Amino acid sequence: MSKARMQLMLCSGTGCHATGSKRFHEALDAELNRQGLTDEIKIVETGCNGFCAVGPVMLVQPEGIFYQKLTAEDVPELVEEHFLKGRPVPRLFFKEHMSKEKIPHIDDIPFFSNQVYRAMRNKGAIDPEVIDEYIARDGYFGAAKALNEMSSEEIIDEMLTSGLRGRGGAGFPTGLKWKFAHSSKGAEKYVLCNADEGDPGAFMDRSILESDPHVILEGMTIAAKAINATKGYIYCRTEYQLAIRRLEIAIAQAKEYGLLGTNILGSGFDFDIEIYQGAGAFVCGEETALMRSIEGKRGMPRPRPPFPAYKGLWDKPTILNNVESFANVPQIILKGGEWYASIGTEKSKGTKVFALSGDINNIGLVEVPMGLPIRTLIYDIGGGIPNKRKFKAVQLGGPSGGCVPEQHLDTLIDYEEIAKVGAIMGSGGAIVMDDRTCMVDMARFFMDFIQDESCGKCTPCREGTRRILEILERICDGKGEAADLKSLEDLCEVTSNSSLCGLGQTAANPVLSTMRFFMDEYKAHIFEKRCPAKTCQALLKFTVDAEKCKKCGLCFKACPADAIVWKKKEVAFIDTTKCIQCMSCYDKCPFDAID
Amino acid sequence: MVMDHHPEHPDVTAEMWTRIDTILDEHSSVPGSLITALRLCQDTVGYLPPPLLDYIAEGMNLASSQVFGVATFYSLFSLKPKGRNIIKACTGTACYVKGIKEILNHIRNSYSISEGETMPDRRFTLEGVRCLGACGLAPVMVVNEDIHGNVDPKQVKGILEDYQ
């Protein structure tokens, strides 16, 4: 590749972009130019590195020094000290949350060292806009093998051996899905990639597309060969403009290299891929809805059977896998299904990507082996909860998933194990919540989301979720009644049992899950008219703890409603009849005296 | 249909009609390309006034009711004029946990617009959007093309003052 002595892998993912990677890049460029170092030091703009919390980040290769929170002002020092004199700059190293230790090497940072890269093996390592860099890391070798040396059956067998299950959430064995579509008769078949990442709190697909677009093209090509399809679509959220641009570049380059289009790699196999931009509808993550959408219609799911493997897009046999699933395919073909299955649990093989967010120190994207305890994910990789707050639960699986509370943190990352505690693997969103999060409000949040995203076709989902939301809102408003709990249960059961598609069938999960583990919070809202997490404003009754109050008067000054009575050297008093529960005083009090 | 005249609409200029005709020409024979055509037409005009939807339907040889159904199904499409600046507040879980509600409140108080609304002078349109996949920066607010992460409610006004 490059003859440069040093490569600066600068993250240009959405996160780092937002925190100023572009300005830093420009400054760095200018400085290297000024110093005449452009030949020996090469800047490589990579896709998302994953460690978004500390962006902009940069990895200096081949040394493996990791810099975080970079600004344009840091450039002269970096160039002078490190790039010229070989003395890395410690103040820009990663700082461990607990020990406050500064760690220079990426391999020593727990966020990275506990990860195993498969789907994201190229993240931060290549320039996503240069196909040669992908090829240099064994890119398209899997496709070459599949197209020239393997039959469809052999590819499917390899996939079955790998034990790869759908990473979009349901965990259906990928090889089996391909097998059905393979056996389905039809001259025209389709391979679809679901890149309509919709679960709030999940962004691994965007990251993979931005950092390694070719792996998706390669994975889809292998799938096409397996089921004998000639056309593929990547259904991508229109919000992901960077990902779309990189995919467009990748498709053009692959075609130029004969890796896509007609007679790929001289194998006689034809396959073409088109990008289809979604237009903003969560329900289009459901496979039949997604197909409707590609057909240019309203993304309303249709009943199954018939299943897409037999009657999918334009009524032709179709397979749909998500981005992360496809990202695993080339390596499985290249290194074999057994290699892939060598890590993980009995029924969940390989790795899974999680998007850690919420109340956690190391917000970012991580890939971990199946079978890892959730606790390790949260505390070792995630670096624990900030501000010395208490962990309450981690929400897995987004609007279709559930919460894993403290007592189940040792659950292993495994489709079945996670399901046992009432959550789902889902697409990998992992939102950590500390003790200030109200679980009833959380359920209400998800129901609000679902209600908004329901397509409106079937009665239980359209009307049922509306009624569930209504009840949850009532509870959060302090107007809940005992009978509401029974109504919730009934509604959740019918919505789950009778809705047309997965969206409705799983819509009640966040409610059922929080009712299972946090019934006490529901009861507190209903019977004591109290929100233990102090989130539901209507239920807040603020009082001043006389023992903690230092009589400073900050609360008095902060109150916009004149609800606080305070005189110098006296404990403040809150007039609850005037209080508008705005929490200004609560936020202001330096002594936690307001509760 | 003999497409020899355009409907009249104050927000659609002659150049826009020309561009729209090109878009329709390119897509009318491609099955399933309605959503793409709608997106491109919206990019051209800024939004999709109903007479334009009817015109698109004729040009694409689709039922006008179907086109309207599609346009109102997807949140990307707007049938009302939008502001010069679009504020997208991420309402994903991470941003919710990190307090996007307060940011929305601030915007509402400062500019008298709620989610989905546009200021009468068309300076801002406020949209609540699905998770932008930038959870690491929660709460996130995107103004036009600029991503603002870790937004403190107090900064909101300061950030927005730059957009006129």
Add this chain to the structure above:
Amino acid sequence: MTNPISDIEKADVILVTGSNTTETHPVISSAIKRAAKFGGKGLIVIDPREITLKQYATLKMAPRPGGDIAWINGMIHVILKEGLQAKEYILDRTEGFDAMAEAVAPFTPEYVEKITGIPGNTLVEAARLYAGAEKGSILYCMGITQHINGTNAVKSLANLAMVCGNLGIEGGGVNPLRGQNNVQGACDMGGLPDVYPGYRKVHDESHAQTMEKAWGVTGLSRTPGITATDMVDAAIDGTLKALYVIGENPLVSEADLNHTEKGFHNLEFLVVQDIFMTETAQAANVVLPALCFAEKEGTFTNTERRVQRVRKAVDGPEGVPADWEIVCDLARRMGVPMEFKSAEAIFTELAAVTPAFSGLSYKRIEKEGIPWPCPTADHPGTPRLHVGSFAKGKGTFFPIEWTPPAEVTDAEYPLALTTGRVLYHYHTGTMTRKSKGLNERSPECFVEMAGSDAKNLGLSDGTLATVTSRRGNIKARVKVSRRMHKGTVFIPFHFAEAAANRLTNAKLDPDSKIPEFKVCAVRIGSAPEARG
């Protein structure tokens, strides 16, 4: 129709021409649209206007009015040139192929394009599409027949169907869509100047004798009578002196109305029997009220020859008898008794004297109608004609030449006018214009034209315009529409106060005596709006 309506969805390719089906036969149009949209069937629509059905078409063509024979011959030309014809079928089941082939030889796509304006390659595609279908159905309506060469156009369509072996098969056929509820029945029953019930010629001695015997009379005239249009001329020259009009409104529906009015006013005695005071009734000496379909028993025969029951739902105006009762009463008063107890009794007689109806009875069609021929009481009826063999043995090809319309556009009358119906009205509007709702939807006459024509004439949507032909003029509002091609305008004929037939040309097809309603030359200018 040679084939039943249910065959439409069984065809592989449907060719519709001269029929604005969605407005004139909405329920049949649904079958066509379903076939095209959901059945994946090919649909070829040929019409001078961009009618709604074209939105569903696989292929559409817009010939200039009067060019039908040219494009039909052109399609046959292409089919023969490319060897797409049904060779065995032609050999086994038809005659006269060679002469026909010779007649279509000059109709190259280039020549057809010159006459019709249809691009040559489109014509070739259409020919391939139709000929490529295993089962091809042709549906046509007045757009084909109402021309001076209408009969020939129909024969050309039959040529086209036979060339591809599409007559006498399921899903095939040449199918005229009959415009009126019982036009099929009126013809079947001998409501024509030259035939008795069952299409037996009046000049054929043996038929005449059969009828004399059946009716117990003597001296039936062996001379064919004259057609409605010829009656007008006969009235003008005085040979026709009296006319008995039952449920028709020729003073709106006939071509060249000014001429027709002259004839009617020249009659010595005119009797009109109708449910409303129509424009024709106004001209009568005697007006007789009648019952409408909801007030009497009987049968109608639909476009697919299905004989169906009409049942009395309500009592009519007090003392008003059914049409047949009035006629029988009149006969009695004229000294020739015609006594029937009921409509069913008449049906029994007509079934007995009409071979194709012999097997039919009210009892048999109680639940569902039966298509004739139905010769015996155990015959299931005949949904498809010509299956296995043609009625006459072999199907005959006719060599057909194209002739231009009787009137073509020129500098003085630069626009081609074509007339037809709108969805909300029916024929002369006798019934529909009494319906508040239908009138609200379609209150007045209009002249539909292309945006470019309107622009050139300085007219815009909604302006009142005067439309003038060599025979008369009317005022109507302009309707600018994407359905019209430049150079052709359309006016519906339902509106007596702005009757399109004041403009139309009464030149007749020599065989069918159908006037050329579908094309004449007009000019259009803005009309001063009346004040107040």
Add this chain to the structure above:
Amino acid sequence: MWHTYLISAFKTNPLATRGVCILPTAVVSFLPWQTSLNQKTDKVRLEMEHKDKSMIIDGRALRFTEGETILEVARRNHIDIPTLCHLKGATPTGACRVCVVEVEGARTLMTSCTVPATAGMVVHSESPEVIRSRRMTIELMLTSGRHDDCLVCPSSGDCRLQDLAFRYKVKGATFTPSGVKYPMEAANPFILRDFSKCILCGRCVQACNEVQVNEAIDFGYRGAEAKIVTKGDRALKDSDCVFCGECVQACPVAALVPKNARLVPRMSETRAVKTTCSYCGVGCQMNLHVKNNRVWHVTGCEEVAPNHGSLCVKGRYGFDFIASEHRLTTPLIKENGAFREASWDEALDLTARRFKEIAGAHADAVGVLTSARVTNEENYIAQKFARTVLKTNNIDHCARL
């Protein structure tokens, strides 16, 4: 075996047994319900294992043909599975969820209108689970919009939702009715759209798009905002609607009723007289709904050719001419250029006399224009009259117009 392990996964998951926890995409898709065949051992089932193409519904072993849905098999065998959104002649959408049944081994309830019968399938059409779901679904429908005024509702007695509520004894009292979301629309001569009654079953959309293919209406908006819309969500009169009324006939409630439905007798009070439409040549079979010697409604006959229930605007709504005050009721004779009323005897005698005179004096001087509008019987009589009484073949009608 892949499926058994997946099923065991559900079984061990306490939430999964309630049908939750698995995302949209796949697992559900490929679950073969047959796998549960061995779960119970009842005699019939054991016998069935060796029989091809038979299934069990409510304990009855039933044969089916390839492609038949559970609903079709059930109906053929007089097992009454209720439906609401199911529209004959259109693709089943599975939207309303009223026809759900329990299929052994399936993770959730299944809509009988969409699921094809498979060999060995065991179905319970009225299990407690099914009834519970139907009752909640009906309850949710009854409390959406306004459904509490059956006493003054034009569709009362002719309403599927009312029938279902009766059958499952649901009162619509659990939740507060959500009320009127979109205003009523009456700005056209024929159809009244009452959105407060609409349960979004989609039958009208299918009637419009799949049966008549007029494509005037479709689903618009999303979720709780969902509404049946025309182009631009305009009033019907400003849309592509051609007022064929297929949607009105398809509407199972009173969301779409004839414009004057509140002012005239309800459908359920009238007597239907089957007849043939008197407009174009299609010859649609229709029911005239009569009360007190007046036609109030017209519907298409669904069971017979040629129209199978469809009509057009003229056939369905153009019937007010029957009772028009402009109808001719008495014979008229023109004297000095003006009409005067006459008795039948006078008018017919005059006519008979004049015809006799003219026909007697000149051969073929009288003509008859019979009609494509009157019956076969009347045409037969008219031509017989011309030929035998007037002794002329001068008979014609406007076949050519």
